[in-house]
Amino acid sequence: MIASAVERFASIDDLVVGHTSVVRREITAAAVDAFAQLSGDVNPLHMSDSYAQAAGFSGRVAHGALQTAYLSCLFGTQFPGPGCFWARQTFEWRLPVFIGDVIDLQATVKHKSAGTRTLLMSVEARNQHGQLVMNGEGMVRMLAKLTGAGEQG
Amino acid sequence: MKSPLDERVQRILADVFGVPVESIHPDSSPETIEGWDSLQHLNLVLALEQEFQVQFTPEEIETLVSPERIATSVGQKMTVMELN
Numbered sequence: 001m002i003a004s005a006v007e008r009f010a011s012i013d014d015l016v017v018g019h020t021s022v023v024r025r026e027i028t029a030a031a032v033d034a035f036a037q038l039s040g041d042v043n044p045l046h047m048s049d050s051y052a053q054a055a056g057f058s059g060r061v062a063h064g065a066l067q068t069a070y071l072s073c074l075f076g077t078q079f080p081g082p083g084c085f086w087a088r089q090t091f092e093w094r095l096p097v098f099i100g101d102v103i104d105l106q107a108t109v110k111h112k113s114a115g116t117r118t119l120l121m122s123v124e125a126r127n128q129h130g131q132l133v134m135n136g137e138g139m140v141r142m143l144a145k146l147t148g149a150g151e152q153g
Numbered sequence: 154m155k156s157p158l159d160e161r162v163q164r165i166l167a168d169v170f171g172v173p174v175e176s177i178h179p180d181s182s183p184e185t186i187e188g189w190d191s192l193q194h195l196n197l198v199l200a201l202e203q204e205f206q207v208q209f210t211p212e213e214i215e216t217l218v219s220p221e222r223i224a225t226s227v228g229q230k231m232t233v234m235e236l237n
Contacts, residue, residue, distance in 0.1 A: 113202050115209040116195055139199075 010080035012117055012142040020108040021079035025070045027062045027101045035066045057096060064093040067125050067134055071105050075140055079107055080119065088139035089123070095133040102128040107138070117142040158231075162224045165204055169197045179221040205231065 025031075036042050041063055044051035049059045068091065075086050097103060104126050111120040118141050125134040155163075159179070167174040170186050170193060183189040189197075198214055201207070201223065207230040209217065217223045 111199065111203050113199055113208065115211050115214050116198055118195065118199060120199065120203075 009145070010083040010142065012080075012112065012114060012119070015080060015109055015112060015119060017109050017112055019079075020106060021074060022104050022106045023070060023074040023078065024102060024104050027066070027097055027099055027103060029060070029099050031066060032060060032062050032099060035063050035069065039063070039065065041065075057098070059098050062097040062099065062101070064091070064097075064134065067093075067097065067103060067105060070103070071107070071123060071125075071138075074105055074107055075121075075138070080140060080142065084119075084140045084142050086138065087118075087141045089136060090138075091123075091134060091136040093134050095127070095131055097125075097127065097133050103133065110137070117144065156224070158228055159220065159224050161204065162201075162220050162227065165200050166197065166220055166223075169193060169200050177220060179224075180219055182219050201227065207231070207234070 032046060036046055045055060045057075045061050046052075046063055047060065052058075052060050068089070071089075072086060075084060076082070105123070106125070107121045107123050109119050110122045113119070118139060121138040121140055123134075123136045123138050124132060127133050163177040164174055166172075166177045166181070166186070170188055172186065177186075183194070194214075194217075198209055198217065201217070202209065205227050207227060209226070213226060217226060
């Protein structure tokens with residue numbers, strides 16, 4: 001695993017302002033249930049259709065933080081990928097996301113600071129109707145290199 | 154007499170460190186501004202780079218330890234940019 005991560009080690013030199021990447025995820029009941037179990041957030045708004053409908057929604061509302069988990073996947077595995085770590089993020093959840101929605105999470109390099117090995121990312125998520133459901137700004141930092149990889153198990 | 158560049162730099166420091174601009178002096182430093190730690194120094198560098206559309210090298214970043222030194226460094230970079 002370590003060797004494969006080293007092979008795909010992202011370099012800040014390969015990234016420029018305007019670079020963008022998207023990850024698409026369907027919001028499934030299984031994912032919402034799994035996130036509720038993982039986080040312990042079993043707010044009935046997320047767990048019960050009848051409760052959510054009584055609150056004025058069409059059905060269970062997915063946890064906003066589930067989207068952030070998928071953003072973590074985007075940063076950590078694709079863009080920039082291994083070699084980065086997520087250091088800061090702001091979010092605004094603008095519309096509810098429901099089970100069955102398909103979300104495109106997009107990150108775009110807004111500012112590149114080569115001297116500090118830091119990228120500022122604008123982030124947004126849109127549903128299958130093209131509606132903005134979440135946006136924010138993140139800070140991703142790039143490691144210089146991995147050391148001691150050969151000694152890892 | 155403060156130049157417009159000095160004023161912009163002091164305003165950025167005030168914003169980053171969350172203090173009144175009047176409390177920022179040309180010789181203010183990590184020793185005199187509460188909260189000027191390594192993380193806030195990173196935030197300061199990012200704010201300066203975005204405001205002035207410049208980039209700092211790691212060596213330069215270590216020297217950005219007062220409004221006076223920041224203004225000098227930024228001024229030099231802007232002069233070079235204008236010449237190019």
